[in-house]
Every structure is written in structure tokens, then in C-alpha cells.
Amino acid sequence: MSFENYKYVVVGSGFFGAVVAERLAYDFGKPVLVLEKRNHVGGNCHSVDHAETGIHYHIYGTHIFHTSDREVWEYINKFTDFNGYHHQVLTTHRDKVYQMPINLETINSYYGLNLRPFEVSTFIAEEVGKTGITNPRNFEEKAVSMVGRPLYEAFIKGYTTKQWGCPPDQLPATLLQRLPFRTSYDENYFFDPWQGIPLLGYSSIFDKLLNNPKIRVELNTDFFSIQHELAGDACVVYTGPLDKLFDYRHGHLEWRSLSFEEEVLDVQDYQGTSVMNYADENVPYTRIHEPRHLHPEKDYTESQTLTIKEYSRQGSSDDPYYPVGGDRNRAILEKYLIDVSRNNNLFVGGRLGDYKYYDMDQTIAVALRTYKQIRDRTQNEPKPR
Numbered sequence: 001m002s003f004e005n006y007k008y009v010v011v012g013s014g015f016f017g018a019v020v021a022e023r024l025a026y027d028f029g030k031p032v033l034v035l036e037k038r039n040h041v042g043g044n045c046h047s048v049d050h051a052e053t054g055i056h057y058h059i060y061g062t063h064i065f066h067t068s069d070r071e072v073w074e075y076i077n078k079f080t081d082f083n084g085y086h087h088q089v090l091t092t093h094r095d096k097v098y099q100m101p102i103n104l105e106t107i108n109s110y111y112g113l114n115l116r117p118f119e120v121s122t123f124i125a126e127e128v129g130k131t132g133i134t135n136p137r138n139f140e141e142k143a144v145s146m147v148g149r150p151l152y153e154a155f156i157k158g159y160t161t162k163q164w165g166c167p168p169d170q171l172p173a174t175l176l177q178r179l180p181f182r183t184s185y186d187e188n189y190f191f192d193p194w195q196g197i198p199l200l201g202y203s204s205i206f207d208k209l210l211n212n213p214k215i216r217v218e219l220n221t222d223f224f225s226i227q228h229e230l231a232g233d234a235c236v237v238y239t240g241p242l243d244k245l246f247d248y249r250h251g252h253l254e255w256r257s258l259s260f261e262e263e264v265l266d267v268q269d270y271q272g273t274s275v276m277n278y279a280d281e282n283v284p285y286t287r288i289h290e291p292r293h294l295h296p297e298k299d300y301t302e303s304q305t306l307t308i309k310e311y312s313r314q315g316s317s318d319d320p321y322y323p324v325g326g327d328r329n330r331a332i333l334e335k336y337l338i339d340v341s342r343n344n345n346l347f348v349g350g351r352l353g354d355y356k357y358y359d360m361d362q363t364i365a366v367a368l369r370t371y372k373q374i375r376d377r378t379q380n381e382p383k384p385r
């Protein structure tokens, strides 16, 4: 079947594209063409067995599934079982390890105190009072006005500088919505009732989502190279960068990006946890991932372990990870969204299309909603584009 016979074309096979394609094929019974420019499906959730150690890992950064959305949980469980992994984050500051987000252990350990939970709020309020900041003008002042200067300097300043590539006093206060600190020793990173890592990895989910005779997946195929071969009245679900879709006519949306450096070490367990943050600015990486800890149920017997250093850097729509946001980008985004709304047969979504950070469960929730819109709008023959 040539490309022009497909009335439904999904661009991108990450969670957004794969879920829409699955629903279109399975629920709506339509043939779907999925175009993926990479050599694998799954977008940034792609996972593989590491060639040397056999340890299963996520090549675009550690992904922990967590949700409070029952519909999403029931949907995803049709395609995988999860292990019982619960995420915990630790951070290293001046060669000492602390719990994150800041909790009672972090505070007591950092200050050398033995505060009780009911004493924490007063203690933090006193620390904040010493700063004299009442009307924070930037990220630094806002963070300091939430936890006080010592905790900010130790755990937030260096990490944020590395993450955003500029000192926090030059970042807008709006970037920081909240800075959670816990008055207990609770070290769970997420509070969602459903959490875990897919037992067979994320890639097995995508294989199942797309395993339908009505779905044709074309890897190594960039939408922009074959766009002219598609039917003029095809309904296109685009999950790539939004500015690229319109040839950047309103300007480029800004992205932060990541680089990863893999290393195999001759020890069974390097850091005792799956993700260790590095809070200090003089350490060039932001985190070290050790994926063997994501699968406590697996019997990894090798005496070696895989570690992955994560570096934050400026990105572009060629390697986008985190939307930068802010007034300038929001204004550009608005213009592109108007362009999208003018085209009845075009649906845009996902983290790149919506220029929004979505967790996986949010991506799936929006994809399920978008599928229903597509189905409702195209019940009859799609209108010409």
C-alpha cells in the first residue's frame, strides 16, 4: 500500500503517537501509517539491554512511570506489568549524600540538628525571615524566600545553574512554582498510588501498542521528506517540534537538552541507588544514573555495573528535551497554535507538539483525549486540507 492510501498518518512513535495510533486502529478500526524518523519506536522512552552488561536501561534518561489517573493506569496495564519500584532521589553536596526533595533528614543532616516534624515549619520560617526578601524578583530570590539561604546555596543554586546554563539570579521567578520541603522522613519521590518500571522495559510496551495489522510503522522516515507522498485529505497527527512544522515562520521555540556519558565499572553496585543528583556547580554533570537499581526483581549477577552521567546543555528543535518556556516562547507558541487551529485535518500533541513538559501518564491522558477528538471530527470523510 503506498503512503497516499492512508487517511490517518501519525508522525512520531513516542507515547503520544503510539497511543493515538493504537486507538485509531484498535478502537476505530482504521488503517494507520506511523512515521518515525529514528531507527526505533518509543520516542524518548525507548529502552534496551546494555550490550556489555545486559542491564536494561533507558537511553534518553531514566523514566519512572507514576500516575494517579485510573484511566491511564488501566489502559497501560493492558500492555505491560510493572515491578514494584518506588523512586527515591539522593543528592551529593560536598561529598556528602542527602535526601531530595528536602525533607527532615536533609535538614537535620545538613544543619546537624535533631528537629521533630512539628518544629520544621517554624525553623524554615526563621531561616526565611533572616533573608528579608518579601518580593522576590528572580529565581534565586524566590527560592531563598521559600527555604532560606543555606539550603538554597547547598542544594538548589549549583544544580539550577547547571540545569539552565545560567545563574539563578538571572532566571525569572516564574520558573519556580513551588519548592517542596517535607516535614517528615518520607523519602518517596512520588506520592502517586501507581508507580513502577515496566517488567520487560518500555520498548515492549511500544511493540505491543503498535502490533496491529492495521498499523504500518515506517522507521528512519522523516515526515518532512515524504510529506508530498501523503494523501491531500489525510488526517495528520503530528508529535514533532511545533515550530519545525511551520518552517519556523514565527521564530524558534527554545529547548534545553541533555548529553549522556555511559561507563561500565568493575563493581557490582556503584552508588546504591538509581539516580544520584550532584548539587555542586564544580561537578560538571547534574546526575549519575545506575539503571540496575530500577529492576530490583532482576537477578543481575554480573560483577560490573552501568553508570550514565547526565549533562545539561543548550538545545534546539533537533535535540529537544525540556521546553525553556517564558514570555518570549509563550508568545511564539500562541502564533503556532493559531496556525494549527486553522487546519481541520491537523492534530498536534505530545511534549514536542504542545511545547510542554509532560510526564508519561499525562502524555497518555492527552493522547487518549485527542484520539476521541479525531474520531469525532473524522466520523465522516476527512475534509480536504
Ligand SMILES: Cc1cc2nc3c(=O)[nH]c(=O)nc-3n(C[C@H](O)[C@H](O)[C@H](O)COP(=O)(O)OP(=O)(O)OC[C@H]3O[C@@H](n4cnc5c(N)ncnc54)[C@H](O)[C@@H]3O)c2cc1C
Pocket: 011, 012, 013, 014, 015, 016, 017, 035, 036, 037, 038, 041, 042, 043, 044, 045, 060, 061, 062, 063, 064, 065, 066, 221, 222, 223, 224, 239, 240, 241, 258, 321, 322, 349, 350, 351, 352, 358, 359, 360, 361, 363
Ligand atoms: C530526561 C527526561 C526524563 C524523563 N523522565 C520521566 C519520568 O521519569 N517519568 C515520566 O512520567 N516522564 C518522564 N519524562 C517525560 C517523557 O519522556 C514524556 O512524557 C514522553 O516521552 C512524551 O512522549 P511524546 O510522544 O510526546 O514525545 P517523544 O517521546 O519525544 O516522541 C516523539 C517522537 O516523534 C519523532 N519525530 C519527531 N519529528 C519527526 C518527524 N519529522 N518525522 C518522523 N518522526 C518524528 C521523534 O523521533 C520521537 O520518536 C522524561 C523526559 C525527559 C526529557
